[in-house]
Amino acid sequence: MHKLIEQARQSGRHLLEHEASALLQEYGLFTVPCILARTSEEAEHAAVTIGFPVVLKIVSPQIIHKSEAGGVKVNLVSKEEVHQAFAEIMTRAKSYDQTAELMGVLVTAFLPDGTEVILGMNRDAQFGPVLMFGLGGVFVEVFKDVSFKLLPISEEDAHEMIDEIKGRVILYGARGQKPKDIASIAKALVNLSRLVEENPEINEIDLNPTVVFEDKIAILDARVLI
Template sequence: MSHPVVERALREGRDALREWEAYELCAAYGIPHPRWELCNSEEEAAAASLRLGNPVVLKVSSPDVLHKSDVGGVLVGLRGEQEVREGFRRLREEVARRAPHARWEGVLVQPLVGGSAEVVVGGLRDPQFGPVVMVGSGGVLVEVLRDVAFRLAPLDRAEALRQIQETSCYRLLQGARGRPPADLEAVADVLVRVGQLLLAEARVRELDLNPVVAGPDGCWAVDARVLLDRSGYTS
């Protein structure tokens, strides 16, 4: 039995979760993420930003947009009601112009999470090995740098730490260029939990937590993408 958000997506004929659905799935497996509110108007967004704290991030929510920043669907570091309202309008116009056919489901408002290092965490069902967990560096440039390491799930925290040490994100997390060292154990814990998620959620095909922002006191998935396997699905 899949998690309810996965079930619903499959029932609705989708092969990807919405970002906030992905957060709900992550939360069920103990993977931390920043709080979020889905807002349908600039008033709602402004009110949400007061609750969530300054500064905030706005992201378009649409089942048709997989790469949000490619369509101008992400605004980062907005402070105060005025900036949030303006941001909301700008984001809606930009997305309408660059992705006119995308269904509009509102804007996700989240507090901006600061940290000392960013890593990429991923998971997938490999045709040969089954559930596999990935860690690496590079953000959206991960395909260019290919600085990644894989492990089969399940894995424990010690194994996850060795996995992290195989890529240069280890040095980033240790605090490169005078930054404070990040919470390595917390990142390792996310890898362990991604493994658990893949083992338990047979319908999850691929998963990106990109980036996971890590600071001295923890780490958070600040973007999440979950792709589903619909093969043979009947509700």
């Protein structure tokens, strides 16, 4: 068993976001650089290290839906904004769940607009682990425009997954836009498949959002449930 999973299991919780990032990185799945900050001062220091603008996100084993808890602040451009955001996140998180253990915030780079996609894995009662891919936002929530494959998948399978969604035209470059980095999405799906195969303790993975640019992809938020 992977030591990060074992640790989380022993403390009876899911993987924390920075742990999930570390695990994903071992499988070639790169989340945007992030630093755990326990205090407002640490957050400022992390923001300077990463470079402005930055995003602050709450870190708490009890809070899975961070936005819902008011635990996410984006596009922070100065030290002052970082301090203010830190204080606000802590207050809101406390009122969202008074029993929640607040470990601090995760500071990450705020990236320019790209195309949001979702990569995920869920366990089906009948068929076991199933990979999911789709465009983010309204495409997944309203149109349910997602594709599924049973594990394990090859790179060819990954490309099929991408081609199966109706919104694929957006990735291939619609309305005069340049095509997005589809090869990197495919690689990420294959890596995700390998990660799940080798770590059967994982019940659910949500890389949401993952942002695709013309030359790279960036995983902005990773949830690994065990």
